[in-house]
Amino acid sequence: MNQNYPEYRPWGMELNQFCMFMHLSQFAGYLVPFVGIILPIVMWLTNKDQSRIVDQHGKDIVNWIISSFIYSIIGLILTCAVIGIPLLIGLAILTIVFPIIGAVKAAEGSFYKYPITIKFIA
DSSP states (O other), X not given: OOTTOXXXXXXXXXXXXXXXXXHHGGGGGGTSTTHHHHHHHHHHHHHXXXXXXXXXXXXXXXXXXXXXXXXXXXXXXXXXXXXXXXXHHHHHHHHHHHHHHHHHHHHHTOOOOOTTOOOSOO
């Protein structure tokens, strides 16, 4: 692992910048279907062994992607009982807010753990 070496530059970027883009890459799915899921995973998998920081951010992002998918399935099922509609609206807001906060924190050099995330990857 190279996490103690400040010259480590994933994909030619500063480490904080890379982590910021890893959070923001979730928005790519709004332009091209499934890229918002695939891109952060590829970014994490290609650099997780070289940096503990990238690994930490990547695990949290992947856990959030899986958790939000599960929450959306539950929300869709609960739309039959009408309560699913506000749940889906809230989830839609969180899928925008959490990556932005994560990106800002990553750019500052700190870590943001997405709330209500189920920890699938430890």
